[in-house]
Amino acid sequence: MSPPLSHTITIDDQGMASHCQVIPSPNTDPRPADTGIDMIVIHNISLPPNQFGGPGIVQLFTNQLDASEHPYYATIAHLKVSSHFLIRRDGELLQFVSCNQRAWHAGVSAWQGRERCNDFSIGIELEGSDECAFNNAQYLTLQALITALQRRYPIKHIVGHSQIAPGRKTDPGPFFDWQRIK
Known part of the structure; x- marks a missing residue:
């Protein structure tokens, strides 16, 4: 369920958001010492591809994806990945990793000469794909x-x-409306 619009989301000292469901991911570790958080990375994800609402994303981020459930799952079930947040199609907010910890969302990445974007960023996954709004x-x-x-x-x-991993990633995709967050 999406957060009530009459409420403001807050982030507490432990890096946890209000108005969200918390599902801890084991795919996290401490950020490097003296590394500040100054970037947000927006992604899209759907599991199976282009299907929405199922348990696949949560299962992937919690290392519980069953490779036999879908042919695509066999290609990714071994991955150890996570994100700080997931926003479902209905606006529901889920948190997997404290903002104070490093989530494993960016992979091989660089921004303005800095590599390893996981070290200094917050990852937000939108349930979606490159093929729909x-x-x-x-x-x-x-x-x-x-x-x-x-x-x-x-x-x-x-x-x-796509901006921190050009040529390797395409998300959040051509249907993401950047003007909606400016």
Whole structure:
């Protein structure tokens, strides 16, 4: 369920958001010492590809994806990945990793000469794909979450996965409306 629009999302001292479901991922570790958080990376994900609402994303981020459930799962079930947040199609917000910890969302990545973007970024996954538009409820939750993150951390950059891993990643994709978060 999406956060009530009458409420503001907040991020507490432990890096946890209000108004969200917490599902801890084991795929996290400490950020490097003296590394600040100054970037948000926006992704899209759907499991199986281009199908929405199922348990696949949560299972992937918690190392519980059954490779036999879908042919695509056999190609990714071995991955150890996570994100700080997932925003479902209906605007529901899930948190897998404390913002104070490093989530494993960016992979091989660089931004403005800095490599290893996981070290200094917050990863936000939108349930979606490169082949369809995102929902209004997702943009509303995303904007509330970005505002909360900007209140807590000195965010300087909001980028897509494609910008930090060009040629390797395409998300959040051509249907993501950057004007909705400016």
